[in-house]
Amino acid sequence: MTETDAPEPTPEQAALFARVRRMMLIAGLTTALAVAAVLVAIGYRLYRAGGSAPATHSTVTLPKGARIVSTAVAGARLVLTLDVGGAVEIRTFDAKTLKPTGRLTFATEP
Template sequence: MTEPVAPDPNPEATAAMMAKVRRMMLIAGLTTALGIGALLVVIGYRLFKSEGSVVTTATTATLPKGARILSTAVAGDRLVLTLDVGGATEIRTFDAKTLKPTGTLKFAQEP
């Protein structure tokens, strides 16, 4: 048996098909470029809007002799310690990022 031979496509149909393929390739290329551009924008935004890497610090806070820590809490960007110093209550605050003391509040009873 003989195989049927496909006729050669006419030049106009070939040109139309090539134009369609070029148009589809252009659309695919533009879509890819748009996606990569959006990805770069998101990465750049996160790099410039981040607070940077977290720096770990080792700090030793000294307490008065006989003091006890009653409670600890975090309030915003502050670390709050409630202390019992010889029967009197004292609150000390520290910066949460640098652990530097920011304030002391002492409570005393009226005589």
């Protein structure tokens, strides 16, 4: 088998090859930067998560005759909906520390 010799590229072709190489270099560097950013974000989240929060034991007192209608978690908050003698009340607590963060009561207009 004989090998064919590739002819020397013309100046226009050489300029085109140089442009393509430059664009590929830019695309490769951009991809490497994006992959590095994703790895940094994953590492940051793993580092921040660290370990699990220590178990807490807490007793929250409710008004006499109150009953819990529903519970929900909203972000870093624990939300309790209470029925207190026929009136609806919403109490929020910090999910990690279980400290009260808010209280919302509802009343009807006279």
